[in-house]
Amino acid sequence: MDSLPPLGERQIHRRSRNACDACRSRKVRCLCDNHNSVCKTCLELEIQCTYDKPRKRRGPQNRYVLAQIGTGLDPSTSTSPVSAATCGSDRLAPFPVIEQMIHDWFDLIHSVCPIFHRGIFLTRLASGEAAQDGIFAALVISVCAATSASLKRKSSKDYGIVTVQRCVDAVEEIELQAGRFPFSLEWCQLKYHLSVSLGSEKSLDDADCFRLLAESVTGVKYLVYYRMQDMDTVSQQLLKRLYWLLFVALCTSDLHGRPYVGLLTPEDSIIALTPLELSEDELDPTRSPLGEIDWHGNTKSYIPGLNYLSKLFLLWHKSQRGAENSISHLQHHLNLVQRALDYLPPELKWRGGLSRPPQSNFGTDVQTVNLYITQLHIRSNLLEQINRLSKSSGMRQTPPEVINERQSIVEDMLEILYHTSQETLEANGHSLIPKIRDLGSALLDEVRTSDREQAMRSKASVNLEKLLAKLEDLDIHSQLQYLEMGSLPEIHGR
Structure with a gap:
């Protein structure tokens, strides 16, 4: 065994008695050297090293524990069958990083992929629902994958270790823990996001990319034919938007010479499936996130652009x-x-x-x-x-x-x-x-x-x-x- 260098030549790492917030969330060792109060993990991720979150008390659950479940501050204490510790949302990255990626998605990408209502999505995220609902946790991770794949420069600078493959692995872990999710709008949305993200990182020929896209197509077709009439107005409109974004993705794949996975069929009514040109406030005026009113999509509808994009690909499809x-x-x-x-x-x-x-x-x-x-x-x-x-x-x-x-x-x-x-x-x-x-x-x-x-x-x-x-x-x-x-x-x- 090689002998250790003299003490003066070694960098001494000490384990923090109380781990910082980020290390506690990710369940990793919190190490600091003798010359720096910021731990090694936070230095690598280039995030603030804080000790603000309340420490979990030992003993039976009480009001303190229930308060943490309600706010989402410490998801590992959730009594839900699929908690954040199981879901892997906190294992992907500290919550501030995930939150920043979600906001970047809405600020920079939403206009060309308007398949969420921002107010509803951010309200659910802030309430800690990703700590209790496995499929919503997977959906959040899939949006992080789409953000990382689209904003490559920002990803390498601001998002640290969050990569598309890590997001895919985290979602697969959730599915293994929670069991098979039934067809739902959220399930179709997350499969779509993972597919286009993998297509960007690898290629359109990637087997997982092809499988995820086909799964999203299957789910959307099922919902359109069997469930849409029972959905609320917001979900119906978001489903129609996803339908045409999938159509665009499939035509793009076909345009590049890849196999076409059919979505549009003669039985589908183009008029009935065309989404209404509504802004966020018009789609659901009661769900403004946390009192915000100045987001660019609140009063401006991006659906006219989506409908014209669909028209372009409909012409190519017919050609x-x-x-x-x-x-x-x-x-x-x-x-x-x-x-x-x-x-x-x-x-x-x-x-x-x-x-x-x-x-x-x-x-x-x-x-x-x-x-x-x-x-x-x-x-x-x-x-x-x-x-x-x-x-x-x-x-x-x-x-x-x-x-x-x-x-x-x-x-x-x-x-x-x-x-x-x-x-x-x-x-x-x-x-x-x-x-x-x-x-x-x-x-x-x-x-x-x-x-x-x-x-x-x-x-x-x-x-x-x-x-x-x-x-x-x-x-x-x-x-x-x-x-x-x-x-x-x-x-x-x-």
Whole structure:
């Protein structure tokens, strides 16, 4: 056995007699060195080291214990069959970190994924319900996963050890402890969040990502057909919103060449399933969280943006399932997609570098970017399908109209990327980067084409460099991926 270094050369760690609040919540040893009053765990997580929470008394349960259960301050004392200690919500991270992630989700991401009522959700979180209700604890963790996957820079800076995989593992532990959850809106929401989060961290081909998405689709279809008529108004509207976000996710997967897990069927009424364009206050005016009235979604509805997004993907969905797979059929739908955003509300219209209209806010800015980049992505995909059909019919060169349209799409994309704040782009999260890559891969084909004029190839090359530069800003791993691959990935088409 190696001998220990002299005492003067060793850093002495002492175990705190009374662990700090964070270490007690996570049930880990609380260690401090001789020169620092902040424990090692809090230093690593970069959080405040406090000793504010009341210590648990020994002996039988009394009013003190019941008070902690009611407030959620010490969930490990809960008498519920599925307590926080079992659920794993506190094991994921200290409550202040989880709370910050939830607030970041509502402030930055909710506008493009409005499947919760913020007032209801935050009230339940503050009441300590995640300490007593296993499925709500799992739902909270799934939102943390979505936040971590979407806000990568903020995640690495502010969220410490919270990762998508840790969230997935925590939810699986809850399910093992609590048993199988029945189909419910919350169950479908958490499966959706975990699926899109894993798809961002790994790939759309990941088995768990595919399974979770399929489970959410199955649950939503069941609720729509068998339970929606018995739901309250708020739950019905949230279910309809989730339905169309799932449809968007499935079409996006199909657009990238992955198997389509069916959701929309001829029996589904698009009109009946379209969510009402309600703000949070209109959806449930009695559930303002903790007296807050200034949140940007309280009086502004983000559902018009969701409905227009659904319209874009409905057009793409129809373009892939027409009776004839012809250039004219694809061109017809390409024209429809190009006109699909002509009647947006003023706050959702792209205005370039001009000031935004008074009705706009951060959430509508995020939606505007999402809508227009999605439209450009769908147009690009349809254009490449037309190009492939043209070549398969004997045409050796890319048709001039395809080249011109491709350049127009890329220039519009660059216009959006370079006139939008970094915060707004990052709030679109993982959904934005694959779209930019796909457009870049189509542009790379233009750069490699040797039978084009030099000026045209040079213009395509300059645009490609601008696209890659912006992509590198958004994706801290993009440069490494391109070095490993040698080029942009080839586009996945049908």
